Amino acid sequence: MDLRLSLGAAEAAGRLPYLEELGLGLEVYLDPAHLEEDDLFGELARALRRPPSAHLPFWNLDLLSPDPEVRALSLRRLLLGLDRAAELGADRAVFHSGIPHGRTPEEAKERGERLSEALAPVVRRAEVLGVRLLLENTHEPGPEALRPVLAAYPGRVGFCFDAAHARVFSQVPEPEAWLALAPEHLHLNDSDGVCDRHWNLGQGVLGHPRWLPPYLDRTLVLELREDPLPSLALLLELAEGVPDLSLTQGG
Secondary structure (H helix, E strand, O other): OEEEEEEEHHHHHHHHHHHHHHOOEEEEEOOHHHOOOHHHHHHHHHHOOOOOEEEOOOOOOOOOOOOHHHHHHHHHHHHHHHHHHHHOOOOEEEEEOOOOOOOOHHHHHHHHHHHHHHOHHHHHHHHHHOOEEEEEOOOOOOHHHOHHHHHHOOOOEEEEEEHHHHHHHOOOOOOHHHHOOOOOEEEEOEOOOOOOOOEOOOOOOOOHHHHOHHHOOOEEEEOOOOOOHHHHHHHHHHHOOOOOOOOOOOO
16 A cells, blocks of 8 residues: 655655654655755765655646736746656646636636646646656636546556545545545545645544555555545555455555
8 A cells, every 4th residue: 555645845855754653655745935055955865775755836727817927927836836846756746727616617617628738838847757647636616627637647646635635625525436536646644625625534534444455556645734544544444345455564
């Protein structure tokens, strides 16, 4: 079972011994505040003993912004994020669509079609660098908004599912319709169903034991704001019921 913990780039190097103690891999968030700090990424690259995954920058980024300066900044940030991911030896990188909250399903689907074109240089850079791209659901009203991007890049862009985002931000709160997009990477935390709390699994309303077991062989990333041990205990308990699934954490 490939379990990873999400940490910011500035704190990741210092917490690697803790991750190794727990047998966890790393997903490093490429915080824009630190994205251009060469020394930071050099230190982290030297300290890593296994490939991490990366979460590309997303705050205030929108490849389809009506403001051309925002579009240009968004592209530069995503491309630099991919460069940093490659420097760290990352095997995959997660990104957001940039869709604002509250769009109609029709607006979101049309936006997904335009995003497919805008993403071309990002997909190309990822392939050159050997980093797998994964589109994460965030503020889309439903999974249909993501289908145009996934269909435009079959085998080149995969899907990252976040159940908390689906429950809190979308019009399709239950996971089944999102899971039909065949996620190969999952962001895991729990929520009260109202806010994106980043609680431990089992603390909120997302009901992971009901739907998660068939996906325990995918890459699982804990996105938590607290000690991950309760979530690890729940995942290992679920894994005991899945035949032929190794309990070895971190892959």
